[in-house]
Structure formats: C-alpha cells, structure tokens
Amino acid sequence: MTGLPTLADDLRKAVSSGLLTVAYQPLFDLAGDARPVLPVAVEALCRWEHEEHGPIGPDLFIPLAESENIVGDIDDIVLATAARQVAAWQREGHDISLSVNVSPTHVSPTFASVIAERVSETGLRPGSLVVEVTETPSPQLLPTVVEVLPQLRQAGVGVSLDDFGGGDTTMAMLDKLPIDEIKIDRSLTQGRAAASDEAMAGVVTFARRYGWRVVAEGIETQQDLDRAREFGCDRGQGFLLGAPMSAARIEELLSAAR
Numbered sequence: 510m511t512g513l514p515t516l517a518d519d520l521r522k523a524v525s526s527g528l529l530t531v532a533y534q535p536l537f538d539l540a541g542d543a544r545p546v547l548p549v550a551v552e553a554l555c556r557w558e559h560e561e562h563g564p565i566g567p568d569l570f571i572p573l574a575e576s577e578n579i580v581g582d583i584d585d586i587v588l589a590t591a592a593r594q595v596a597a598w599q600r601e602g603h604d605i606s607l608s609v610n611v612s613p614t615h616v617s618p619t620f621a622s623v624i625a626e627r628v629s630e631t632g633l634r635p636g637s638l639v640v641e642v643t644e645t646p647s648p649q650l651l652p653t654v655v656e657v658l659p660q661l662r663q664a665g666v667g668v669s670l671d672d673f674g675g676g677d678t679t680m681a682m683l684d685k686l687p688i689d690e691i692k693i694d695r696s697l698t699q700g701r702a703a704a705s706d707e708a709m710a711g712v713v714t715f716a717r718r719y720g721w722r723v724v725a726e727g728i729e730t731q732q733d734l735d736r737a738r739e740f741g742c743d744r745g746q747g748f749l750l751g752a753p754m755s756a757a758r759i760e761e762l763l764s765a766a767r
C-alpha cells in the first residue's frame with residue numbers, strides 16, 4: 510500500500526536532505542538605559558520551510574520529531590551549523606557566544622562528550638557555548654538530564670534552564686540545580702499581575718544566591734524591557750530587541766556596532 514506521504518515522512522526527508530535552516534535570535538546585555546544594539550549572544554532556532562505548506566513552526570515539528578525519534582538529528586544539525594557560523598564570527602573578532610536548545614528526550618549518557626566534540630570540531634571558542642534545557646512539558650527535569658548537567662559544565666559548556674515560569678515549576682525545584690543561567694518565560698516577562706511580579710523577584714533572588722545569569726525572554730514592548738531591567742535581569746531577548754533572523758542580518762548588527 511502506498512499512501513500519501515505524511516508530515517512525518519516530509520520531515521524525515523527534510524532532515525536527511527539538509528532542508529532545515531537555522532535562524533539566530535540575538536540576546537543583549539541589559540546594563541544601561543539605552544535600547545541595546547550589539548548582541549552578546551545568539552540563540553540558534555531551527556526553521557522548516559515545507560515545499561507545499563510553507564513555514565512550519567517548531568512548536569509543531571519538534572514534538573513530531575520527538576515522537577519520530579529524529580529530534581536528536583535535528584539538534585545535532587542545528588548545533589553543527591550554528592557552531593560553525595558563530596566560530597567564524599569569533600575569528601573575525603566578534604565577542605559573541607551561542608545558545609542551542611536540546612530536547613530532553615535525546616539526552617543520553619554520552620551527550621556531554623558528543624557536545625564537547627562538536628565544540629572542538631567547529632573551532633568554537635571554549636566557554637562560549639550554552640545548552641538550553643527546558644522544564645516543559647514535564648514539571649521536573651528528567652533525571653537523565655539532571656545527571657548530564659555537571660558533565661556539560663565540566664566540559665566548559667554552560668547550562669541554561671529555558672522557559673522558566675511557563676510550566677508548573679515550583680521555586681523549590683531550582684534549589685541547587687547545576688546551571689549557569691535561567692531564562693524567564695515570556696509569560697512572566699510580560700506579566701502584568703502582582704503574582705508575576707512576585708515570581709520575577711523570586712527568580713532573580715534565587716539566581717543571585719546561586720550566581721546564575723538571568724535572561725528575560727519575550728521582551729516585546731518598552732514596558733517589558735523596563736520591567737526586566739527593574740527586576741535586575743542581566744540579559745534580554747525578544748521581538749522588541751530582535752526577532753530570529755538570518756546569519757547575514759546578525760552580521761549587520763555585529764558590524765554596525767563596531
């Protein structure tokens with residue numbers, strides 16, 4: 510029986526024939542009062558332009574890749590592509606680092622050594638890679654993920670907890686996590702309720718206690734930016750500051766600020 514190709518078939522084909530691309534969303538240091546212009550880091554984000562259906566969002570194809578067991582391949586393509594790109598910028602003299610997302614479902618015991626190998630292969634400056642792990646959809650990080658975090662850090666790779674505050678997380682879960690950075694979910698960054706103020710203040714207090722860098726995600730308005738600064742977030746990311754863009758556009762930002 511030869512049925513119509515499913516979306517999963519198309520995704521598998523896109524992965525194997527190199528049709529996935531990488532977009533880069535800039536992150537900025539929030540020190541000072543001006544609108545930040547020079548990115549200090551980029552987050553690599555996978556993009557899929559379907560031949561018939563056009564762009565398909567990662568919120569759709571990443572869960573599909575997870576259930577098809579190919580998310581590891583996707584994470585690896587994104588890491589290899591982005592690491593090569595950022596290494597090239599570093600060689601040109603730009604002080605920029607890279608964040609990549611990993612799917613908790615593909616973290617194996619050899620994960621840290623695979624990542625470290627990629628760093629050395631691509632010539633990325635040691636210490637300039639951050640791996641983002643997310644607590645969603647499960648309210649707790651998987652034990653397999655928590656186990657590799659110290660190994661990553663030992664290999665000189667930073668660890669960031671992504672989308673914090675977007676799920677069912679309790680502050681207690683943060684206690685003594687072996688991480689370097691926490692990214693505050695846009696639902697908190699954009700929060701206007703008293704409860705989200707409390708949550709923001711709580712996260713920053715925790716982060717200060719443990720020496721973690723704090724990134725406010727989803728900064729879309731001047732109000733979000735002011736608020737992130739008021740609460741003492743170190744870095745910001747979001748459409749107001751810069752949407753995910755091509756490598757060429759990032760290059761323009763880097764050279765304009767020279």
Ligand code: G
Nearest residue numbers: 554610672726727728729746747748749753
């Ligand atoms: O889960 P994570 O934070 O890694 O997701 C990044 C996603 O969030 C990307 O797909 C990106 O396009 C999207 N994104 C980035 N900045 C903003 C923003 O300011 N607002 C909204 N709604 N989405 C954003």
Ligand code: MN
Nearest residue numbers: 552610641671
């Ligand atoms: Mn992320």
